[in-house]
Amino acid sequence: MASSKNVVFDIVGTLVSYDHLYDAIDRRLGDRLRAELIKPWLLGQLWMETAEREYTNLSIAGRYAPYAEVFESLFYRILWMGGVQKPRDFASPEDLAWIMEEYQKLTMRPGAAECVQKLRDAGFTVWAFTAADLKRVGGYFAKAGVDLPAENLLSCDSAGVGKPDLAAYKPLLERLKAENDGKTPWFAAAHMWDVSAARTAGFKGAYCTVLENEPLHNLFGDMDVVDDTLPGMAEKIIAAQAASYDV
Structure with missing residues (x-):
């Protein structure tokens, strides 16, 4: 029997860290970038x-x-914006191809698997809604040993509408409510713009500060749940759901 409790996660930036990509840029271009007074991470x-x-x-x-x-196409523009006057002399197509290959190897954040398991143990069905391609994101879960059924992994690519357009969130929101007697699902992210938009569309919102540090409530509004760690966010979602009438 399907659970009436649902939580939809953003993936890249939230459960999955960008750190491996930034380290890869440093490994491939770090000395060249620092000679231009550019920090690879920045x-x-x-x-x-x-x-x-x-x-x-x-x-x-x-x-x-x-x-x-979009990401790959912007590479040389970004080098120029960062201060490199002749980007295509500075970095080769092989450099870019190597970095894009490393982009496929991002890893789950510490606490991400625990976060997902806590929610499942509390009876939640976990979904993933990403702007990335399904094969890449599915690979992140598989590599981390975190099971995610293919039918619970969704991409903006399917409808051709990108987050944070409210039209990107509403089909999934309406589907989950229709399948669960009108009960409101959660949306969880470490991008405040993402969870704020989902909340505006009608989800309950859970935000983790692990990526951005500053919630900026003055810009993005209040959240139903905020925590500094992914497991802590999961615990607060569980507590808030139990305390509400919408269970």
Whole structure:
């Protein structure tokens, strides 16, 4: 029998860390970047944040493109924005291909598997809703030994609408409510913009500060649950669900 308690996770940035990618940039380009007074980690952040922005902008403009395509395409632009005057002389296509291959090897955050297990032990069905491609994200779970049924792993690519467009969240929200007597599911993320948008769409919102540190409630509003760790967030979701009438 299906559970009437559901929690939908963002994956990359939330349960999965970007650290391996940033370390890979350092291993491949670190000495070259530091000679340009550019911190490899900061360049990685610039690349990731800009890719998220352009992915969203393309979706809003009706020109949806898969996130990995956007991310890879921006590489030389990001080098130029970071201060490299001749990016294509600075880094080769082989450098980019190697970094993109390492991008496939991201790992789960400490506490991510525990977080998922706590929720399952409390009777929650766990879902994943990502802007990334399903094969890559499914690989992250498999490598970590965390079981996630294929039918519970969903991507924005399927509908061609990117988060945080409210239209990206609403089909899953409506589906889960319809299958569970109108009971409201949770959305959990370490991106405040993501969980804020999901909450605006109608989910209950759970936010973990592990990625961004500063919740910025003045910009993104209140959350139903906030915690500094993934297991702590899971415990608060369980407690809040038990305390509510919507069980």
